[in-house]
Amino acid sequence: MMSSPVHYNVTEPLRGVVKRPLISDEIFPILQYELPVILIGSTSLFGVVVNILNIIVFIKHGLQESIILGFFALSVSDLIMVSCLLFGVVLLSLDSIFPVTQIPIYFMGIYMATLSHVREMAFFFSNLLTAILSIERCCCVVFPFKVKSIFTFERSRATVVALLLFVLLGYAPALSAIQLRWTASEQLNGTKILTYWFAPYRKDLYSFSFQALGVVTPTVSLVIVISTTAIMILGLRASSKFRQQASGVTESESGNKMSSRDTRLVKAMVFIGSILAICNLPYEAIIFGVYVEPEFDVGRAYYRTYYVAYQMSYLLNNLSASANIFVYYRNSSRYRQIFDENLKFWECNSKRTM
Secondary structure, eight states: OOOOSSOOOTTSOOTTTOSSOSSOTTTHHHHHHHIIIIIIHHHHHHHHHHHHHHHHHHHHHOSOSHHHHHHHHHHHHHHHHHHHHHHHHHHHHHHHHSOTTTSSBOHHHHIIIIIHHHHHHHHHHHHHHHHHHHHHHHHHHHSTTTHHHHSOHHHHHHHHHHHHHHHHHHHHHHHTTEEEEEEEETTTTTEEEEEEEEOTTHHHHHHHHIIIIIIIHHHHHHHHHHHHHHHHHHHHHHHHHHHHHOTTOOTTTTSSOOOHHHHHHHHHHHHHHHHHHHHHHHHHHHHHHHHHOTTSSTTSTTHHHHHHHHHHHHHHHHHHHHHHHHHHHHHOHHHHHHHHHHHHHHHHHHHHHO
């Protein structure tokens, strides 16, 4: 399940590299299989369901507004991310049920070569898009009557496409040096197994992509989200005080105050940004830990701790990608209306089929 600058077969303990394990031999197998299968598997499945619901609601809402288009793109990206992790859990389970001695396929190798990178790209895209949406809602607080002219639908659509191209191009060098192939296994007396293969120059390419996307992108996005969230919170408090002091003033007379709908959208973005910031902190801590302690990495002394830390990071990413549905439902009356209407429709259809 782990995706990191250099990939190893993480379904087996590395021989000769874990010199001073912080996690014992008895505990590590439990964390190696039960944690991904039970926790990450269940949260991934939940994330798939809720993001499909989000996509359906936003399509029925209409994608003519920039903020709705942004939420729709974020739901699609989150759906891809949790779907990849869900398939990863399935492949990990297949490896434990059907070892390569029975079936000459390293199923997690399929994940390493394909889905792990798709998940990473979706993760980075979601981070960048959340930062852009936070900036947009922050401008709504600071410049409430100019934000629609600044963030038009056409510009928002172009921004989504540009972010997607940035992530794809950033990952293209690393993806060009990886493939699935049948490889002779020394442990199986030369028997060929289907697994992932890295080109000799792939490490340098992946290091470049990881530095550009894996380190800079989440860090910059986190700083932007925290900064804009703080500004939005201050703006909401100022707006609340204004309404309390001048409840009889109309919106046109209030000068630069937001409409109630914009206020709800800002609140939704504050919640989304706060959830993302909290859930991304462990990932940032892992990246920082690798630079501070070289042994905290794949194939090093603290590999087991590193592995478990990454699993916890994946778990929090799943929670972040799944929690948005509650934010949308709570802060958007239109979303709530469409969701409830569809829920009643599905209930009626299920009763008819029974």
